[in-house]
Amino acid sequence: MENTELHVVITARFFTDVKCFGPGIAMLLTRVRTLHSLRAAAMDMGMAYSKAWTILKEAERGLGFKLLHSTAGGRGGGGATLTEEGERFLAAYEAYTRDLKACGQDLFQQYFSEFIQP
Amino acid sequence: MENTELHVVITARFFTDVKCFGPGIAMLLTRVRTLHSLRAAAMDMGMAYSKAWTILKEAERGLGFKLLHSTAGGRGGGGATLTEEGERFLAAYEAYTRDLKACGQDLFQQYFSEFIQP
Numbered sequence: 001m002e003n004t005e006l007h008v009v010i011t012a013r014f015f016t017d018v019k020c021f022g023p024g025i026a027m028l029l030t031r032v033r034t035l036h037s038l039r040a041a042a043m044d045m046g047m048a049y050s051k052a053w054t055i056l057k058e059a060e061r062g063l064g065f066k067l068l069h070s071t072a073g074g075r076g077g078g079g080a081t082l083t084e085e086g087e088r089f090l091a092a093y094e095a096y097t098r099d100l101k102a103c104g105q106d107l108f109q110q111y112f113s114e115f116i117q118p
Numbered sequence: 119m120e121n122t123e124l125h126v127v128i129t130a131r132f133f134t135d136v137k138c139f140g141p142g143i144a145m146l147l148t149r150v151r152t153l154h155s156l157r158a159a160a161m162d163m164g165m166a167y168s169k170a171w172t173i174l175k176e177a178e179r180g181l182g183f184k185l186l187h188s189t190a191g192g193r194g195g196g197g198a199t200l201t202e203e204g205e206r207f208l209a210a211y212e213a214y215t216r217d218l219k220a221c222g223q224d225l226f227q228q229y230f231s232e233f234i235q236p
Contacts, residue, residue, distance in 0.1 A: 004135040006181070008214075011129045012222065017122040063124070063233070092229040096126075099229075103221040104130065111210040111217075115181070 006116050010104045012097055020062025021093065025055050029067060029082060029090050036079045038068065063089065124234050128222045130215055138180025139211065143173050147185060147200060147208050154197045156186065181207065 014021035031041035042052035060067050067086035071079045082090065132139035149159035160170035178185050185204035189197045200208065 002135065003133075006132060006134050006138075009131050009133060010218070011131070013127050013129070014124060015121075015127060016124050020124075089233060092233070096225055096229045099225050100128070100218075100222055103225070104218055107214050107217050107221070111214045115207065115210070 006112065008104060008108050008112075010097075010101055012093075012100055014093075016062045016064070018058065018062045020059050021089070025059045025067075026090065026093050026097075028052055028055060029086065032068060032080050033082055033090075036081060038080045041080075124230065126222060126226050126230075128215075128219055130211075130218055132180075132211075134180045134182070136176065136180045138177050139207070143177045143185075144208065144211050144215075146170055146173060147204065150186060150198050151200055151205075151208075154199060156198045159198075 011023060013019060027045060028038075028041050028047070031044050032038055035041050035044060038052055038056065039049050042049045045052075056067060065085045066083050067089070068080045069083055071081065129141060131137060145163060146156075146159050146165070149162050150156055153159050153162060156170055156174065157167050160167045163170075174185060183203045184201050185207070186198045187201055189199065
């Protein structure tokens with residue numbers, strides 16, 4: 001059921017000289033972790049492969065390290081897995097956003113209780 | 119100087135059945151508070167008056183109360199001031215985002231220290 005009561009949605013975006021990480025690339029990497037393919041991950045999100053590729057390359061450039069290993073060829077065609085640094089950054093992002101949302105919910109109760117319908 | 123080190127930008131957006139409050143309307147109201155005019159506030163942000171009007175009306179509809187009083191006519195032409203509820207909501211938003219950002223910075227140090235250049 002749709003939540004029509006006043007509620008807050010918190011977004012954390014990471015920048016260096018450019019935007020390099022946020023909810024989009026995080027979701028993409030999460031699906032690569034399961035599907036072992038950037039193409040399959042993009043398709044699963046209804047995103048064009050070219051867009052997924054661009055988001056990935058911009059994130060890697062901004063962060064200064066590779067997020068995915070490409071595994072080319074073989075019987076099943078090429079695939080992708082997260083690099084060790086990619087795994088660590090995604091895990092940090094997941095823990096960070098989980099705790100940030102918890103903090104944001106506590107503060108929401110503190111500051112907005114008068115605006116929430118009883 | 120531009121910050122090229124890894125850093126986080128946190129955004130809080132408020133919804134009921136629709137998006138009703140976020141950084142844009144908050145900035146607009148902050149300027150109305152100083153300039154006593156929606157038109158002057160929009161101009162100060164480089165925003166079309168029609169867009170400012172739409173953002174305001176959508177926020178008021180989503181929240182279910184008026185944010186601005188219009189003060190029509192008189193020598194200096196019409197102006198605008200925040201309603202009492204508008205003042206309270208804006209103050210809650212300002213306190214909320216201040217505390218959320220502080221929380222977000224603490225968590226950033228906790229989870230991303232290994233990714234920040236020494």
